[in-house]
Amino acid sequence: MEYEEVLMFIKDGIKFVQNFAGIIGKSTPHLYLSALPFSPSRSILARSVMKSFGGIAQVVGQQDDWPMNPQVLQGHTSSVLSVAFSPDGRHIVSSSGDKTIRLWDAQTGGQVGNPLQGHTDSVWSVEFSPDGRHIVSGSEDKTIRLWDAQTGSQVGNLQEIIQLWDAQTGSQVLNPLSGHTSLVNSVAFSPDGRHLVSGFWNNTIQFWDVQTNSPVGNPLKGHTDTVWSVAFSPDGRRIISSSGDKSVRLWDAQTGGQVGNPLQGHTSSVLSVTFSPDGRHIVSGSWDKIIRLWDAQTGDQLGNPFQGHTSSVTSTKVQARYILIYRYKS
Numbered sequence: 001m002e003y004e005e006v007l008m009f010i011k012d013g014i015k016f017v018q019n020f021a022g023i024i025g026k027s028t029p030h031l032y033l034s035a036l037p038f039s040p041s042r043s044i045l046a047r048s049v050m051k052s053f054g055g056i057a058q059v060v061g062q063q064d065d066w067p068m069n070p071q072v073l074q075g076h077t078s079s080v081l082s083v084a085f086s087p088d089g090r091h092i093v094s095s096s097g098d099k100t101i102r103l104w105d106a107q108t109g110g111q112v113g114n115p116l117q118g119h120t121d122s123v124w125s126v127e128f129s130p131d132g133r134h135i136v137s138g139s140e141d142k143t144i145r146l147w148d149a150q151t152g153s154q155v156g157n158l159q160e161i162i163q164l165w166d167a168q169t170g171s172q173v174l175n176p177l178s179g180h181t182s183l184v185n186s187v188a189f190s191p192d193g194r195h196l197v198s199g200f201w202n203n204t205i206q207f208w209d210v211q212t213n214s215p216v217g218n219p220l221k222g223h224t225d226t227v228w229s230v231a232f233s234p235d236g237r238r239i240i241s242s243s244g245d246k247s248v249r250l251w252d253a254q255t256g257g258q259v260g261n262p263l264q265g266h267t268s269s270v271l272s273v274t275f276s277p278d279g280r281h282i283v284s285g286s287w288d289k290i291i292r293l294w295d296a297q298t299g300d301q302l303g304n305p306f307q308g309h310t311s312s313v314t315s316t317k318v319q320a321r322y323i324l325i326y327r328y329k330s
Helices: 003-026 030-035 044-050
Strands: 080-085 091-096 100-105 111-117 123-128 134-139 144-148 163-166 184-189 195-200 205-209 214-220 227-232 238-243 247-252 258-264 270-275 281-286 291-295 313-319 322-327
Touching (some): 003 030, 003 044, 091 123, 100 123, 134 184, 195 227, 238 270, 247 270
Parallel strands (some): 080 123, 123 184, 144 163, 184 227, 227 270
Antiparallel strands (some): 100 111, 123 134, 134 144, 134 163, 184 195, 205 214, 227 238, 238 247, 247 258, 281 291
């Protein structure tokens, strides 16, 4: 065989094992009863082996190719509360009720480095900085922390509310930002990395200046329940927020004024909200187990809701053509 053909054979063999190893391991005859007959028509390995077994069953309506195998990233010891892609799409960061933050390789699903530790309570929100050098996290311990991606050293003091983390080493970058008495549910960087926005248990939203480590302006008020999620639009001109009041709201990042009417449709607390990379759409996930897609300009809901989860959707992130979703599992 040529090199390319051997490589294709090996890759196909890996897919074969991933899909059928479990059932074959329990009963070897399933190699002939299930694995070969139900292999996709384009499987090089199956086509090659089946030539020696003319009497096995023939399946009508075979798939053409192997199904995609979703990766399950395991390591947290409590509920996963937030997930986010790095700007280059190579890594995923997650936070948990186990008080830690973890980095993952988006291609292999393997954990990168040690858990980021420092928060003293559940970490409700994590996000990469636009340049990928830092991670910001918001916690039930009422702090926001920032960490340096290169050195792992703490970067200064934002206040007793925000903490940043180093995306490479997991060390803390900033001393906690102080000045707030409500637990932090969500934090997000502006596209230029100069500001942060955070959502709180007391129904408010606050801007922060990363350079001066101080709040900017007065808290944004409008939600009538806990603000669970906040995000900047890709151009930095808008902020989106979601709340326990079942609504999603748009804000002007310059003036702090509310833009348009609340987006309504969810029947329970909206736990996560984010913009698409082009800023044209908004994705929201809710305690009602539903994911909804909205037009960012008009506020209209697009298409039918995404349904299928059997528990609350706590985190949604859009990366290129994909949506990364985490659902709460009790």
